[in-house]
Amino acid sequence: MKKNKMRIVSLLLVLACMMSVSAYASDIVPYASDQISAYDGDAIAVGNGRIAIEFSIEGTGKMSSIGAQRIRVYEDYHSDGWALVKTFRQTDDGMNTSGKVSYGNTMYYNGIAGTKYKIEIVVFATDSKGVTDTRTVTCYVTA
């Protein structure tokens, strides 16, 4: 009988842990920011398979670094899912700037006309203390 009680208590503890994980999950959802004030990202087809990927971000002050941390382009392989075909990195030209309150730019990817793409844009702002915050925008476009 004592063993069964222990099992029930264990189950309840597991359940309690699951509930607390849900609460923490909500904490990591974007919720105000000490580094980011506003942002946006989008992708449109501009003809002949070319995709224009736009991003902009405004910090909560002058940032030591601000812009796009990463842009990933995935190609639609239908039942096979999405295949990563291009990654723009923070070190690539046009992705970010230093010592500014805001930054935005357009990056281009030459895709295949008529093919669907998923674009994942991660914008970031790093303050003078070296603290970084990021936000992710995902959009879909047919080239």
Next chain:
Amino acid sequence: MAEQSGGPACKYSYLEALSIEELEELLCASENVQRDDGYIDAVIAVIRKKESQTPSGRLPDVDEAWKEFQEQFNTAEGAGMTLYSEFGTEPGSASVPKAKQGKGLNRSAWRGLAVAAVLALCITTLLPPALGYQSFFAMVGQWNDTIFHFTLPGQEAEYPTIPDDAEYESLQAALTAHEITLPLVPNSFIEEFELIDLSVTEYEDYDRVDYNAVYENADTWFSIYLVQRNEVIKTRQYEKDESMVKTYRANDIDHYLFENNGRITIAWYNDCFECSVQGEISLEDAERLIDSIYER
């Protein structure tokens, strides 16, 4: 590299243009999607090809790897053991420890599970309303409300030719150069501040121009951000905390005031302009700033 000839060569020819790091990322990403073996083989083949052209030491020497296996794993102590026991010895076999196999849950355990299920049901149905949410699942989705954004129907507007790399002495000068006559810039309020940064960014493909001006004085600072669009496809996302959104009406326009971790943000729409001001200013100053935009 056999997969690279014929049909597959066309299908995966784009892999040749990628770096080894990007190809490795593709391999990692392919773990999350169902993918045909040809794709994996093609990625590996391109990595091998690039590695053989410019060796970086990624691919270990086969003889050395075999020698290392013989010395470190194929030892007397390891006789009868396997490196990959979790996969089971027969196709389709489950990796369940033998002691547990065939042993079902007893009556008490089932009773415990029932109690837990009832408890979970009570928590998920009774707790969320008590916390102000519609349902348990809405507790996660509810955080989306902390992002402020506009949803407006598309608006057409005149779009002038933009000067290239022009430098302006003030935000109003930049707007005037773009033939913008709308009241968008505070008048008397900014006289107390100094303009420390001004940028005008044109997004040609989006028929969009962003204006950002940053002002500061000895005590504080603020930033004005104006987005001019020919067509509203998407608006910006504004970070905000739990504090309430306040509406301040001026010049027949609703100005939304909210906070982002204590910093005031003002957001409003005027014709084809999405406008915002953010900075370390008080609510009173924010309202004074808004009034200053429309004073003539």
